[in-house]
Amino acid sequence: MHSWRRFTAFLAIAVIACLAIVMASIVSMAGQQTPAPAAATYRAPRTKDGKPDFNGIWQAMNNANWDIAPHNAERASLKIEAVIGALSAMPPGLGIVEGGVLPYLPAALKQRKENFEKRFAEDPEAKCYLPGVPRFIYMPFPFQIIQGTDHIAMVSEYKGALRDIYMNSTKKAPADSWMGWSNGKWDGETLVIDTTGFNDRSWFDRSGDFHSDALHVVERITAASPYHLNYEATIEDPQVFSKPFKISMPLYRRMEKNIELLEYRCVEYSEELIYGKYRKVPLQ
Amino acid sequence: MSHKFPVLIAGTLLTAAVVIGQQTPATRTPAAPASAGTSAKAPAPAATAKAPAAAKPWVTPRTPDGQPDLQGYWTNATYAPLERAPANVTANKLFFTKEEYDARVKQAALADEAQTTPGTTGDVHYDFTQFGLDKSQNPFAQDMRTSMITDPPDGRIPAQTAEGQKRGRDRTAAYRTAGGYNQVQDIVLGSRCIIYNPPPGPPMLPQGYNGNYQIIQSRDAVMILFEQIGDIRIIPLDNRPSPPLSVRNTMGISRGHWEGDTLVIETTNFDERPQGRNAALAGISDNFKLIERLKRTGEDTFDYEFTVSDPETFVKPWTASMPFTRIKGPIFEAACHEGNYGIEDTMKGARAADAAAAKKPGQ
Numbered sequence: 257m258h259s260w261r262r263f264t265a266f267l268a269i270a271v272i273a274c275l276a277i278v279m280a281s282i283v284s285m286a287g288q289q290t291p292a293p294a295a296a297t298y299r300a301p302r303t304k305d306g307k308p309d310f311n312g313i314w315q316a317m318n319n320a321n322w323d324i325a326p327h328n329a330e331r332a333s334l335k336i337e338a339v340i341g342a343l344s345a346m347p348p349g350l351g352i353v354e355g356g357v358l359p360y361l362p363a364a365l366k367q368r369k370e371n372f373e374k375r376f377a378e379d380p381e382a383k384c385y386l387p388g389v390p391r392f393i394y395m396p397f398p399f400q401i402i403q404g405t406d407h408i409a410m411v412s413e414y415k416g417a418l419r420d421i422y423m424n425s426t427k428k429a430p431a432d433s434w435m436g437w438s439n440g441k442w443d444g445e446t447l448v449i450d451t452t453g454f455n456d457r458s459w460f461d462r463s464g465d466f467h468s469d470a471l472h473v474v475e476r477i478t479a480a481s482p483y484h485l486n487y488e489a490t491i492e493d494p495q496v497f498s499k500p501f502k503i504s505m506p507l508y509r510r511m512e513k514n515i516e517l518l519e520y521r522c523v524e525y526s527e528e529l530i531y532g533k534y535r536k537v538p539l540q
Numbered sequence: 541m542s543h544k545f546p547v548l549i550a551g552t553l554l555t556a557a558v559v560i561g562q563q564t565p566a567t568r569t570p571a572a573p574a575s576a577g578t579s580a581k582a583p584a585p586a587a588t589a590k591a592p593a594a595a596k597p598w599v600t601p602r603t604p605d606g607q608p609d610l611q612g613y614w615t616n617a618t619y620a621p622l623e624r625a626p627a628n629v630t631a632n633k634l635f636f637t638k639e640e641y642d643a644r645v646k647q648a649a650l651a652d653e654a655q656t657t658p659g660t661t662g663d664v665h666y667d668f669t670q671f672g673l674d675k676s677q678n679p680f681a682q683d684m685r686t687s688m689i690t691d692p693p694d695g696r697i698p699a700q701t702a703e704g705q706k707r708g709r710d711r712t713a714a715y716r717t718a719g720g721y722n723q724v725q726d727i728v729l730g731s732r733c734i735i736y737n738p739p740p741g742p743p744m745l746p747q748g749y750n751g752n753y754q755i756i757q758s759r760d761a762v763m764i765l766f767e768q769i770g771d772i773r774i775i776p777l778d779n780r781p782s783p784p785l786s787v788r789n790t791m792g793i794s795r796g797h798w799e800g801d802t803l804v805i806e807t808t809n810f811d812e813r814p815q816g817r818n819a820a821l822a823g824i825s826d827n828f829k830l831i832e833r834l835k836r837t838g839e840d841t842f843d844y845e846f847t848v849s850d851p852e853t854f855v856k857p858w859t860a861s862m863p864f865t866r867i868k869g870p871i872f873e874a875a876c877h878e879g880n881y882g883i884e885d886t887m888k889g890a891r892a893a894d895a896a897a898a899k900k901p902g903q
Contacts, residue, residue: 303604303605303758303759304604304606304759305604311759311761384877385877385878386873386878400761402758402761402763402774403758404603404756404757404758404763405603405604405609405611405757406611407756409763411763411774416770416771416772417770418765418770418873420754420756422870427870430870431872433872433873433875434873434875457878514781514783516780516783516793517774518787521734521790523732523877524732527724531724531884531887532724534884534887534888534890534891535724536890536891537722537723
């Protein structure tokens with residue numbers, strides 16, 4: 257009995273002491289770090305080899321795939337509207353570009369305008385081509401991160417497109433490709449992906465924003481909570497842009513219990529656009 | 541070997557034709573008595589383990605999560621036939637002799653190389669041997685078994701139901717008559733880069749060429765990339781239920797779990813499309829269930845076994861196995877549709893032929 261009471265007293269003192277320490281640290285933290293965003297203090301759960309654990313299915317929640325710059329709603333064309341009505345309209349969006357303007361070189365800006373005019377026929381997405389980078393990230397489809405040992409795979413539900421990220425590798429692209437060649441490394445809480453080796457065929461969005469094969473993308477992905485990642489990328493392409501620019505957005509974890517990627521083999525839905533002109537009997 | 545047009549034109553078309561040509565005879569041969577053979581699984585390791593085990597025992601490599609590590613680049617290229625030839629069934633012959641095996645490999649390699657007659661239409665094709673893509677110029681398993689099928693023990697695909705036979709016949713006929721070129725949809729899926737012919741599965745059967753895979757593995761999922769068309773399977777390992785059967789994928793929907801050191805994958809929810817293009821599975825119904833088992837057997841190998849269960853098609857389930865062999869990566873992006881000039885040219889050619897025919901006097 258006696259020892260029990262003594263133990264209880266000890267416990268009470270210990271608890272009070274702990275609380276005091278916690279309170280003090282909260283007060284001092286509040287005093288020191290008022291401007292710091294909550295994300296900066298979040299520490300992601302770890303994989304068994306000690307890396308931040310990004311495994312799971314993620315999706316952007318914005319209208320950047322229509323236009324990465326800030327934009328208003330807009331009509332496709334009366335002709336398209338006559339067939340599918342308001343389904344054809346571009347929804348508005350605040351964009352994902354830092355500063356709101358893409359720093360196009362004059363000739364490139366002209367090209368962008370031409371692309372916009374031809375967007376429904378020429379957008380690589382309409383033809384079910386690989387999305388390129390960074391468009392892969394903010395396509396209106398979920399993508400899955402699978403963290404392997406020497407590779408991190410990102411697989412989009414769109415076309416089942418793969419980004420194979422070589423971790424701690426200095427290999428260079430053996431040839432140009434749609435998705436480029438990605439080398440990744442961990443910088444503390446942040447996954448840094450450096451991608452080069454692109455061809456010049458993918459677009460950034462449905463509005464004709466484009467790049468050349470000199471494109472260089474450096475992405476930084478940091479967990480901000482169990483439910484979202486902060487994504488930012490620096491885009492550099494001296495043949496198209498006068499200076500590098502940044503994009504950023506949160507990526508949200510798809511929380512549905514049964515979420516998984518399904519097959520979206522869009523090739524077959526693109527063929528009439530590409531090969532329809534070769535029909536023996538034109539569609540009515 | 542005269543190949544004047546080593547270009548991509550009609551490459552996918554030809555590849556599909558070659559593969560079908562190779563595989564069709566397997567199901568065309570008559571069924572054999574189901575008496576021969578021994579234990580279903582015994583031959584596989586014996587066949588794959590070419591070099592006897594060294595004194596130091598090999599230990600299964602593991603991921604940081606402690607799972608057997610299946611990651612890397614692999615091929616299931618092999619010269620073992622899927623089904624045992626009837627003569628070998630009769631003779632209860634489970635393995636080729638070294639001489640027979642070497643002769644088979646040599647003959648197949650020669651066949652790959654000399655597929656066409658110079659100066660004929662057939663010679664206008666994509667010469668995969670010239671690009672070193674054929675099996676014989678790449679790593680392949682030294683598998684001397686007379687069949688990949690281990691069960692039934694006679695190494696033969698079991699008898700098919702009338703319904704299954706009809707499905708198989710109809711699909712094969714549809715495949716063979718495809719290609720009217722009146723519209724792009726007439727052309728077979730593989731040539732249009734929708735899914736490869738034969739499909740990368742599952743089951744993952746050996747390909748005519750480029751049967752290369754990459755596996756990336758996390759704690760809760762295994763990703764398998766198939767090089768051709770860059771098709772990807774993701775196999776969740778968290779025991780989640782399958783979606784309703786109203787949701788179907790061309791490659792099915794897979795669920796995986798570990799049984800000891802074996803990755804066991806169960807796949808259902810197939811759509812009916814690609815199976816018709818694989819001779820062994822030509823009659824398969826869309827309700828078939830596939831079980832696959834992957835187990836590391838050495839530094840550069842894992843064993844792959846699959847069991848097809850489809851009472852609507854086969855009178856009993858059947859099982860086949862093959863080794864996967866490590867290859868040197870990387871696997872490069874296969875932007876098949878993005879560079880599919882073959883379809884454009886084929887369709888253009890068909891319309892040009894129409895125009896020429898219309899102009900011909902007396903027609």
